[in-house]
Amino acid sequence: MNPSAVRRVAxxxxxxxxxxxxxxxxxxxxxxxxxxxxxxxxxxRFNLQNHVIDEVVAGAVMKHARDFNLTREVILSTDLAPQxxxxxxxxxxxxGLEAAxxxxxxxxxxxxxxxxxxxxxxxSDAPISVNNELRKILLExxxxxxxxxxxxxxxxxxxxxxxxxxxxxxxxxTGLSMGDHCQITAHEWQISREEQDIFTVESxxxxxxxxxxxxxxxxxxxxxxxxxxxxxxADSTVEKLSTLKPCFDKNSGTxxxxxxTALTDGASSLLLAxxxxxxxxxxxxxxxxxxxxxxxxxxxxxxxxxxxxxLLMAPAYAxxxxxRKLGLTLxxxxxxxxxxxxAAQVLATLKAWxxxxxxxxxxxxxxxxxxIDRAKLNVNxxxxxxxxxxxxxxxxxxxxxxxxxxxxxxxxxxxxVCAAGGQGVVAVIEK
Numbered sequence: 001m002n003p004s005a006v007r008r009v010a011x012x013x014x015x016x017x018x019x020x021x022x023x024x025x026x027x028x029x030x031x032x033x034x035x036x037x038x039x040x041x042x043x044x045r046f047n048l049q050n051h052v053i054d055e056v057v058a059g060a061v062m063k064h065a066r067d068f069n070l071t072r073e074v075i076l077s078t079d080l081a082p083q084x085x086x087x088x089x090x091x092x093x094x095x096g097l098e099a100a101x102x103x104x105x106x107x108x109x110x111x112x113x114x115x116x117x118x119x120x121x122x123x124s125d126a127p128i129s130v131n132n133e134l135r136k137i138l139l140e141x142x143x144x145x146x147x148x149x150x151x152x153x154x155x156x157x158x159x160x161x162x163x164x165x166x167x168x169x170x171x172x173x174t175g176l177s178m179g180d181h182c183q184i185t186a187h188e189w190q191i192s193r194e195e196q197d198i199f200t201v202e203s204x205x206x207x208x209x210x211x212x213x214x215x216x217x218x219x220x221x222x223x224x225x226x227x228x229x230x231x232x233x234a235d236s237t238v239e240k241l242s243t244l245k246p247c248f249d250k251n252s253g254t255x256x257x258x259x260x261t262a263l264t265d266g267a268s269s270l271l272l273a274x275x276x277x278x279x280x281x282x283x284x285x286x287x288x289x290x291x292x293x294x295x296x297x298x299x300x301x302x303x304x305x306x307x308x309x310x311l312l313m314a315p316a317y318a319x320x321x322x323x324r325k326l327g328l329t330l331x332x333x334x335x336x337x338x339x340x341x342x343a344a345q346v347l348a349t350l351k352a353w354x355x356x357x358x359x360x361x362x363x364x365x366x367x368x369x370x371x372i373d374r375a376k377l378n379v380n381x382x383x384x385x386x387x388x389x390x391x392x393x394x395x396x397x398x399x400x401x402x403x404x405x406x407x408x409x410x411x412x413x414x415x416x417v418c419a420a421g422g423q424g425v426v427a428v429i430e431k
Contacts, residue, residue, distance in 0.1 A: 071118070
């Protein structure tokens, strides 16, 4: 292998389990069980039983301490050869996409021939920890060398410390939830309630249509008695959604439980390989992984009298950087897959790209990026309808877009995923 040669990375296919609203069908299922099911479905779909895969990269945002080596333990529960090496990553909601990028880069450089990327998350089986003060006392007890020292440490325990600490849906730096932050963005960009509800209904309608056409037949493995995404509401209408009360800003908010992605349990996986590896085994090539880009914004500090940037606006910065490096325009794509964390987030991003002031002052461009053809956006539905198990969304999107491009006879697609911590991951796939 010539180390200076960069190879094309083939997307062979993907597999996931249906996604479910938290505390419903998968309430008692672990990250381990769900990711194992998603990857084992992929293994059987492409007859990889007992094969050694060069590398498996996956992750979860919500993890128990016992899952410090989650991906490796998962692979030992699948039908892949136990000699398959693995490691975990985590970049909030960008985890799945970032896992695929890491695998793809190693294949492109000739370090490996084939790899699996994946992601999983459950908020049903969320890690619950002991009170931090109690934790320190327990550690003090374990360090004690005499009975007297242990009794002294035990005497520090107070009743209030017995209450466990539940994971908080909030940014550590601001104390605000992702929804709270997005509602601020919705106000700043004047995204109306009606726009968000219409966008949400479209997502459900497109996902329902894709199911009816059998689009997901070779992308999903039934799990725990579930065969279809349980958050999907094919009968959603703007009239029904308009009756819901705002979630985050009770007085003047525009975001509701419907036009915001529900807490979700699920897992997904993706098979990537060199062209040679795929062709030797007669496996399909749906599309090819292309260039990727990450970005982060300062959502905390005011600067020069300017408000902090919106928590979920990093993709608005990442995409123009990617376009500049590739010599492309925003319009040079056949399909767009923008993760629907909230309807308002997608709509604000699109509005920002078509705003002269934002593009010139924030992005340093000479002119605005412009608009996209909305008929090319999330054509088979996305997170508002499927749900969003944080780390699982990236591989779901890649697999969906790769199949769409293949069925289209080729084309170029743009993927955009916003993430907690003010980050964003974007990528191009094409054929």
